[in-house]
Amino acid sequence: MFENLTDKFERAFKVLKGHGQISEINVAETLKEVRKALLDADVNFKTAKEFTNTVKEKALGRDVLTTVSPGQLMTKICHEELVELMGGNEVEINLKGNPGIVLMSGLQGSGKTTFTGKLGNYLKTKKGKKVLLVACDVYRPAAIDQLHVLGEQLSIDVYSNKEEKNPVKIAQDAIVHARSNGFNVVIVDTAGRLAIDEQMMDEIARVKEAINPSETLFVVDSMTGQDAVNTAKAFNEKINFDGVVLTKLDGDTRGGAALTIKTVVDKPIKFVGTGEKMDALDVFYPKRMADRILGMGDVVSLVELAQEHYNEEEARKLQKKISKDQFDFNDFLAQLQQVKKMGNVKDLMGMIPGMGKAMKDVEIKDDAFKHLEAIITSMTPHERANPGLINVQRKNRIAAGSGTNIQEVNKLMKQFEDTKKMMKMMSNPKNMMQMMKQMKNMPGGMPGM
């Protein structure tokens, strides 16, 4: 996410390295690079200009500091500016009312229906709401079916009426249905429409008026170009939306829209879509995103993600086994599955400071653990609990059973022993400190802030 912009900033700041002070001349050079980087990332032309002007003013005003390098100072100023540009504090979704009503809006293909499913899933699983999805896209072929399929996948009820062609009526009926059936939240999916299509824009304004939603969301594709601003403006003028959803952020490098939209329509970005799976939804944190852009990594997100999938009870049991040297293949398998649950390995690595760039060209397969799992599941329960038993004869059998070869089985055995050693080491706080020290000394480890 945003790797490209980060790279470009890094390059831009390199120009500053070796200069002791920020002067009009060296700052101008850097800012030209910054501006080009922003434009390449589809940041609106005017926003980019304003951004570089502000950064310049602030930089020139602070050139007396001698303790930090100009590059670091510029990074800091750009970071502060980015955070401000992207919206300051995070704002939660408003679900007041009984039921709380969320209205989706946006252009064709921005990802409204997919996001409707994701939001429903999020509110159901994380906020414990009883959710009803409403299919109001009466135009695109099979749009209603699409929402039904998602609802089925997620075990969330979907309201639709294929006989009715008026979205206003469908939405109103759905709210009545929700009230009498005890739903807390209603999410209304609508057809994609162009901002210049007056008839369609009037229609969504009428839907909004009829159902009076507590939250109106504008869904926008994060790959959108310069026109994002005009579209956001037009939708805002017509339906005065409350928040923005930025989709397809699992694509690459861009996201200029994120930097611009807030400044132009003065509405917060509330969610981001980061994948095709139904749980690939994130709350938008401006500060974290700025960290990310500037290559500081997204440590907070990583920690939260880990916490979410971390089972304290199991961890304690594991701790006990490690200290007694009883760590076996069952535990190893459980560990693998735990990591897998945490999602795509690359996404995870990208959140670690300094790793974003290194991981750019590396592709880790989602099924990287498939072979390992196959080998372990080809062991008998007795073997899994007693790894010491596994001799050459057994290895051959395991290799045949898992469709691998003996080399791979040996490799896994070695990995297992290494993991076991490492875990034992980590269970001792003293060793842990030692390891941290070693990591710090690693070449290109932590970014020098």
Next chain:
Amino acid sequence: MAFFGWFSKEKKEDLDKGLEKTKQSFFSKIARVLVGKSKVDSEVLDNLEEILISSDVGVETTLKIIERIEARVSRDKVLGTDELNNVLREEIAALLEENNALNLNGFDLPKHDGNPHVIMVVGVNGVGKTTTIGKLAHQFKKANQKVVLGAADTFRAAAVDQLIIWSERVGVPIVQQGMGADPASVAFDALQSAKAQNADVVIIDTAGRLHNKINLMNELGKIKRVMEKVIPGAPHEILLVLDGSTGQNAFEQAKQFSLATDINALAITKLDGTAKGGVVIGISDQMKIPVKYIGIGEGIDDLQIFDKNQFVDSLFS
């Protein structure tokens, strides 16, 4: 005008209408640039740069156009602002012209030893692949071609249903195995069925995929290999669909899809909505892949073969 080729007056009007928004903003902006000016100076060029970049032409191509105009200014000593329009039009047409265009005559199809012409349609999520296929099928049918559709987007919820509705609307047969089926297997079936029916053209829909997902990109290679087994040389056309409102990422999409599979044609959609269309200029300039189709509206007829002269003409008439 000779270069309008097969374009009928009606088509030209459609295109004009579709691009009206682009034209208006382009010209109102240029008009604003020129207020109180009699000749092209650095301020005019700065403003021109802003217009081009704000139209998604892209930094590289914009600089190229500006440099060319600068060169002309210094060569001809003075360039009057009244000439700027013409010069701009020439320069942009030249950028488009430099690209190796396919010489297409409407929706005629090349012959492949009695086998149908095979088109595989690819792109990221939400660019309008399925809609483009529906419109394409309609155009081919109108040109008296026998069309078969293959529903190889078996991933996105209800994608197969969406294509089935299009096949009914257009009145062409569809080969599908429902959701969750192996896309390569659907493509295989579609080609075999088309061959047996003596069809002229097969259009294969694929699931939207972001170009940085290596596994999904590799899947395209597999679908292609399977098709080759049924009809040698298939797919003859791999059409990458780009959303006209996408910014600079469109270039990255074109690059990555080209690396994964042999893209040999582009379709740019949703050109009626963006106030730009400038992305077409940038892509034509930087990609060696010709833009073949453009989508300029929601109607079933709103898909046209891209004609560079026509396009520039619509921008600058």
